[in-house]
Amino acid sequence: MEIKGMMKKNYLAVAAIASAVLISSNANAGTTFDAVKKKGFVQCGVTTGLTGFSAPDDKGNWTGIDVDGCRAVAAAVFGDAKAVKFTPLTAKERFTALQSGEIDMLSRNTTWTLTRDSSLGISFAGVNYYDGQGFLVNKDLGVKSATELDGAAVCIQAGTTTELNLADYFRAKGMSYTPVTYDKSEETVKAFEAGRCDVLTSDQSQLYALRLKLKSPEAAGVLPEVISKEPLGPVVRQGDDAWFKVVRWSLIAQVNAEELGVTSANIDDMKKNSTDPNVKRLIGLDGIKGEGLNLDDAWAYNIVKQVGNYGEMFERNVGMDSPLKIARGLNDLWTRGGLQYGTPIR
Ligand SMILES: N[C@@H](CCC(=O)N[C@@H](CS)C(=O)NCC(=O)O)C(=O)O
Incomplete structure (x- = not known):
């Protein structure tokens, strides 16, 4: 009985501490x-x-x-x-x-x-x-669908969901690719323009923005596939x-x-x-x-x-x-x- 009572007391003490911690973390909420x-x-x-x-x-x-x-x-x-x-x-x-x-x-x-x-x-x-992830290709490549990208060099930005989706997509399709990775979108576009990769991948909205940065935007096209959800x-x-x-x-x-x-x-x-x-x-x-x-x-x-x-x-x-x-x-x-x-x- 006494042990039970002590346990109850201890439980209540722990609960009080827990709620104090909770309240104090809520107090931080306004910081x-x-x-x-x-x-x-x-x-x-x-x-x-x-x-x-x-x-x-x-x-x-x-x-x-x-x-x-x-x-x-x-x-x-x-x-x-x-x-x-x-x-x-x-x-x-x-x-x-x-x-x-x-x-x-x-x-x-x-x-x-x-x-x-x-x-x-x-x-x-x-x-x-x-948004959703898409691909921008040089029209000279003659590719009409992302399913034709086996073996491509792909320009991509580090630290993005884009990197992960790309790996998933190519693996699921049994295709290989060589990632060409950069930190900034400016570098990615320059690399694409200089032919360091066949295709540039990012959120589709961004492909339109990046395409505008090219010297001749009409030379590049966005492929129809959207391979991910990007809210x-x-x-x-x-x-x-x-x-x-x-x-x-x-x-x-x-x-x-x-x-x-x-x-x-x-x-x-x-x-x-x-x-x-x-x-x-x-x-x-x-x-x-x-x-x-x-x-x-x-x-x-x-x-x-x-x-x-x-x-x-x-x-x-x-x-x-x-x-x-x-x-x-x-x-x-x-x-x-x-x-x-x-x-x-x-
Ligand atoms: N939505 C994706 C990608 C976001 C991302 O950083 N995309 C690049 C590719 S265009 C970008 O916005 N770069 C802008 C910059 O370099 O500052 C994510 O959250 O990981």
């Missing part, structure tokens, strides 16, 4: 949020330069859909989409930069996988672009819940805005005249507003007004209003047959 607020800007990890996703111009101004993801978070937190600093990172460097605290968020065409989400101390906050999205450190939610809901707000037909151009009008309760909640005139996220009530208004809704962000950077001219496809709203679906703001 990135607080630190960002204090320093007055978001430090955002991006690529070293990839048109449409994150690329600097000659004046050092960054643009791209991933850059806009960072700007949306800055608009939500500070009411100022410009309150962002960018850290260019190669694929190999990106997770260490996030883990070490060098950046507050990673927004760098990064694929959400189980391994990354469960073993690197990081958390994916959503999907801003549904790309923003990433934060694990256990930092308050910050995680701000990043997650910043993207969701943009998708909701598109669903509701709210744009950067009409949001002021909507604010004055809309009687739609969904629009009123998005704009922060009704409902929970910014409270649960520790943000200003105008958090989503500021995102849409300054960065635009998801569709505007897509078209401007990678879609029909951009040099890439990528169709919405999987990245269209669910109501039009795509996968973008805004979790309810209510």
Whole structure:
């Protein structure tokens, strides 16, 4: 009886310690949020330069859909989409930069996988672009399908899911290849152009961006096969819940805005005249507003007004209003047959 009682006591003591640990780790949850607020800007990890996703111009101004993801978070937190600093990172460097605290968020065409989400101390906050891996070949090669690539030299970037999918694909098809590996996409394109490889493989969206960098883009073609799923999205450190939610809901707000037909151009009008309760909640005139996220009530208004809704962000950077001219496809709203679906703001 006494032993049982002691065991119970010990159990309760252990449980109390465990919950204290849990509470104290939750108490840490606010650290990135607080630190960002204090320093007055978001430090955002991006690529070293990839048109449409994150690329600097000659004046050092960054643009791209991933850059806009960072700007949306800055608009939500500070009411100022410009309150962002960018850290260019190669694929190999990106997770260490996030883990070490060098950046507050990673927004760098990064694929959400189980391994990354469960073993690197990081958390994916959503999907801003549904992609898949493809192949770019020199048209002279005369290859029409990826199944004809047996024995090819393949240019590829280190530290990517691309490397792993390539190995799987060739193994499954019983084909061999020689990897020609680089750290930066710029080097990969140069190598492809110089004929150091027969084919360049990466996320398909990026093939269109890289193709534009070639001296004669029409000399290269994208093969029809898409060999993987590459859901790309923003990433934060694990256990930092308050910050995680701000990043997650910043993207969701943009998708909701598109669903509701709210744009950067009409949001002021909507604010004055809309009687739609969904629009009123998005704009922060009704409902929970910014409270649960520790943000200003105008958090989503500021995102849409300054960065635009998801569709505007897509078209401007990678879609029909951009040099890439990528169709919405999987990245269209669910109501039009795509996968973008805004979790309810209510
Ligand atoms: N989505 C893949 C690939 C991402 C990736 O890094 N792709 C290269 C190939 S184009 C890139 O973006 N490079 C940009 C750079 O060199 O900074 C992943 O998460 O591993």
